[in-house]
Amino acid sequence: QKEVEQNSGPLSVPEGAIASLNCTYSDRGSQSFFWYRQYSGKSPELIMFIYSNGDKEDGRFTAQLNKASQYVSLLIRDSQPSDSATYLCAPGDSGYSTLTFGKGTMLLVSP
């Protein structure tokens, strides 16, 4: 049974702060890692993916991966109220077939 653990939150940060979302996974064979954002009642939206150890930056978002520790994180800089959503971590399987989703962390950004 592949497990993906995320703190359910809510994680509350003030506008302009850095939000840090964390995820651990059990499948050592995972090679690809995805972050989705899901607004209440809406579908998940892909915002970042990372394959290699280290950091990957895209605008205000930075994904960080440490395969040895089986840990992946998402940093959101200059957080905005529109970033308030649930963030889903999803490691891919080693065969590049399926994703296993965490239950998500709810982020609340207050003005």
Added chain:
Amino acid sequence: DADVTQTPRNRITKTGKRIMLECSQTKGHDRMYWYRQDPGLGLRLIYYSFDVKDINKGEISDGYSVSRQAQAKFSLSLESAIPNQTALYFCATGPPSSNEQFFGPGTRLTVL
């Protein structure tokens, strides 16, 4: 037009009824997936397909069946709906040799 469409968007039905949820995509992706989402349980994979002749069970396939009618169409059926199948159902598509997935808008299904 949306790249991934799902019909219906909302459905209320009764226990024992047969229900079909449909998914269509214009992204040209080979891979298609069906998930359900329940509060507190997250997204769980029901079935997935990598081409018209390929169907694979996911984590929670019992009580469901699927049909891949064409590259662009993937339908999910509940042969005899039961109340614990009440959930939000998502279709997703993805390119070959990748775990990248793009989701449709979802179908909210209520089984009374």
